[in-house]
Amino acid sequence: MDTPSRRKSGLNLHAGMNETSLRLETSAAPASALSSSFCSISISSSRMVSSLTSPSSSKSSICSDRFIPCRSSSRLHLFGLMDKESPAKEVGNEVYSRILRSELFGPDFWSFSPAGQGSPMSPNRNLLRFKTEHSAPSSPYSPSLLGQDSGFSSEASTPPKPPRKVPKTPHKVLDAPSLQDDFYLNLVDWSSQNTREGSYISIGTSLGKVQVWDGTQCKRVRTMAGHQTRTGVLAWNSRTLSSGSRDRNILQHDLRVSSDYVSKLVGHKSEVCGLKWSRDNRELVYGGNDNQLLVWNQHSQQPVLKLTEHTAAVKAISWSPHQSNLLASGGGTADRCIRFWNTTNGHQLNHIDTGSQVCNLSWRKNVNELVSTHGYSQNQIMVWKYPSMAKVATLTSHSLRVLYLAMSPDGQTIMTGAGDETLRFRNVFPSVKTQTPVKDTGLMSLGRTYIK
Numbered sequence: 001m002d003t004p005s006r007r008k009s010g011l012n013l014h015a016g017m018n019e020t021s022l023r024l025e026t027s028a029a030p031a032s033a034l035s036s037s038f039c040s041i042s043i044s045s046s047r048m049v050s051s052l053t054s055p056s057s058s059k060s061s062i063c064s065d066r067f068i069p070c071r072s073s074s075r076l077h078l079f080g081l082m083d084k085e086s087p088a089k090e091v092g093n094e095v096y097s098r099i100l101r102s103e104l105f106g107p108d109f110w111s112f113s114p115a116g117q118g119s120p121m122s123p124n125r126n127l128l129r130f131k132t133e134h135s136a137p138s139s140p141y142s143p144s145l146l147g148q149d150s151g152f153s154s155e156a157s158t159p160p161k162p163p164r165k166v167p168k169t170p171h172k173v174l175d176a177p178s179l180q181d182d183f184y185l186n187l188v189d190w191s192s193q194n195t196r197e198g199s200y201i202s203i204g205t206s207l208g209k210v211q212v213w214d215g216t217q218c219k220r221v222r223t224m225a226g227h228q229t230r231t232g233v234l235a236w237n238s239r240t241l242s243s244g245s246r247d248r249n250i251l252q253h254d255l256r257v258s259s260d261y262v263s264k265l266v267g268h269k270s271e272v273c274g275l276k277w278s279r280d281n282r283e284l285v286y287g288g289n290d291n292q293l294l295v296w297n298q299h300s301q302q303p304v305l306k307l308t309e310h311t312a313a314v315k316a317i318s319w320s321p322h323q324s325n326l327l328a329s330g331g332g333t334a335d336r337c338i339r340f341w342n343t344t345n346g347h348q349l350n351h352i353d354t355g356s357q358v359c360n361l362s363w364r365k366n367v368n369e370l371v372s373t374h375g376y377s378q379n380q381i382m383v384w385k386y387p388s389m390a391k392v393a394t395l396t397s398h399s400l401r402v403l404y405l406a407m408s409p410d411g412q413t414i415m416t417g418a419g420d421e422t423l424r425f426r427n428v429f430p431s432v433k434t435q436t437p438v439k440d441t442g443l444m445s446l447g448r449t450y451i452k
Contacts, residue, residue: 166383166393170424181400181419183315183332183359183375184246184273184289186233188417190406191215200255202241204231210243210253224260226251233275235284244272244286267294267303274317280324283343287314293329295343305346311335318361320386322368330358333376338384352389354382360405362414364429371414371428375401381416383428397424 179187193199196215203211208227213220227245235242241253250265250272265284274287284296293314295305307329316330316338326349327341338358339351356378362371369392370384379401383392404417412429 166428170426172425174423176421176423179417179421184232188404188406190408192409202234204234206230224253226261235275235277237277237281244275246271273315276317278319287317289313309348316358316361318363320363321365328361330361333357359403362405362407365411373402373405
């Protein structure tokens, strides 16, 4: 049965209840004392009450019938979310758990503690200080959170690469009687087909002659004149053969014509001791005892570049197989430097003092490494990594300066010659696929073969 008081309030109350029993004593605390995390709850409750009351009862104290649970009674320990004291070694897991809880319950989960500071909900001061001092990333797994404070490294530690093993002793030694100890001569070579390209071998004589032999039949094919004195250096360019002499001239010989030479290049003021064609056969570079390095092309009658930074004779010359315009050269006793050049503009890219006379140079084909041979006080073979010029290995076994150097066609073996009248073979650059453990063997166990 409806009473007047029930109709006035607009509420459908039980017979044993009245409006007075539903009144809520409000707190006098200012609104600013409430946290922003509860703002949404307050607004939502006011709207619900206003929809249930009439305008005539707006002055009375009103409360909601919605139940707001207290988190202090939650059994968070069942989910492993309680703060536990962990040893120092587990600090990373503890921080990770705190970050995970913050992501699940929101950042305000750390700011309120219904049960007081000693409760499981109390903030972790160290973590709050960490959040204040370091800006929080977008992801809880960011390296900035899993780095310094957690004990985890943000970068995977990689073990240092072990140095490449290079055999210290040669695997073969050949006797070479009367192999001269003369810096200006070039007395060994290795063909692209393990004999000589096209089976031809060229030989320069002390009388200024150039001889061409058939290497398979051991038969002399041709003799060409033109130099006035000894011919100390030779370089092939397909069917064209270039020769340098103590008479300071370079002659170009063409085996397809009957004349002794087809052209002459003049530029040095002293003996020509270094000579190399570029790998594309477009440029010819030669060094001399006048400390100069000259670069010619196929169409010029004068050198297109004159490189004069060396302070001693330039015999060691090698073109890079990895960059067409990169040239390496080495100077004699007064210079001792390996210098690198850009032959497009003539700029010196780098140089390094080796501490000894540079006798010969050769690039490795598959990897950017350089081999140099040295004399006077060292008598060594050095392997360098380009462009850092970090030394890979230093090899010794010759008793005199290492004047001569040649590399096998596959780029794995180097052969060196010296004034000690021996030729020594080393497998310095083994193939990656067929690489086998390097074994050092004593020279006494190596067989010696005479060159006939």
